[in-house]
Amino acid sequence: xxxxxxxxxxxxxxxxxxxxxxxxxxxxxxxxxxxxxxxxxxxxxxxxxxxxxxxxxxxxxxxxxxxxxxxxxxxxxxxxxxxxxxxxxxxxxxxxxxxxxxxxxxxxxxxxxxxxxxxxxxxxxxxxxxxxxxxxxxxxxxxxxxxxxxxxxxxxxxxxxxxxxxxxxxxxxxxxxxxxxxxxxxxxxxxxxxxxxxxxxxxxxxxxxxxxxxxxxx
Ligand SMILES: N[C@@H](CCC(=O)N[C@@H](CS)C(=O)NCC(=O)O)C(=O)O
Numbered sequence: 527x528x529x530x531x532x533x534x535x536x537x538x539x540x541x542x543x544x545x546x547x548x549x550x551x552x553x554x555x556x557x558x559x560x561x562x563x564x565x566x567x568x569x570x571x572x573x574x575x576x577x578x579x580x581x582x583x584x585x586x587x588x589x590x591x592x593x594x595x596x597x598x599x600x601x602x603x604x605x606x607x608x609x610x611x612x613x614x615x616x617x618x619x620x621x622x623x624x625x626x627x628x629x630x631x632x633x634x635x636x637x638x639x640x641x642x643x644x645x646x647x648x649x650x651x652x653x654x655x656x657x658x659x660x661x662x663x664x665x666x667x668x669x670x671x672x673x674x675x676x677x678x679x680x681x682x683x684x685x686x687x688x689x690x691x692x693x694x695x696x697x698x699x700x701x702x703x704x705x706x707x708x709x710x711x712x713x714x715x716x717x718x719x720x721x722x723x724x725x726x727x728x729x730x731x732x733x734x735x736x737x738x739x740x741x742x743x744x
Pocket of ligand 1: 536537538539540561566578579580581591592593594628633636637638639
């Protein structure tokens with residue numbers, strides 16, 4: 527089985543797919559697309575991903591995009607270990623937790639939105655930072671309310687980490703970028719700590735990627 531992903535060290539959506547691949551024990555190669563330098567807009571990449579975003583996954587010549595769809599595809603081709611529960615209600619809950627960041631909070635803080643705020647509305651660096659902090663905090667607060675109601679045991683849906691945990695942990699990376707303290711979100715903080723104690727999560731963290739390490743070595 528040959529798996530490649532087009533990703534970027536800083537990309538939270540790429541992080542989600544990296545963790546899923548690692549939890550499932552699927553080896554892969556990551557091809558970097560520097561989305562801060564605009565490489566997603568190169569015609570060659572647009573041919574691969576019409577949305578001009580990362581990640582894109584290539585599996586035996588087949589192309590997939592959108593991290594949630596990719597993770598569900600991985601679940602279909604490699605069912606164990608399960609990232610989604612079998613019970614329909616729990617499955618829906620896991621997807622709902624995932625979508626809090628995938629559909630609602632994270633899209634608002636992507637480079638294309640930040641660039642649009644600057645180019646169209648004249649936002650300065652402080653305004654863009656405040657925008658990012660606001661929507662990241664909203665996501666954290668939603669996660670805290672949800673996780674308080676159904677306490678992690680110890681992961682969001684039980685004994686093993688899954689889709690929901692991947693997405694919550696990814697959201698805490700956005701908080702880290704924006705230097706937001708998690709002290710106001712203790713349940714989220716504990717869940718994130720538990721996730722990053724696992725090699726699949728830790729080794730997928732943006733700051734563990736070769737692309738990030740290269741920026742530090744300059
Ligand atoms: N909902 C998509 C999000 C994809 C996305 O927005 N990726 C970001 C990086 S995390 C990106 O490539 N942004 C490029 C841009 O905003 O120009 C997913 O989960 O895969």
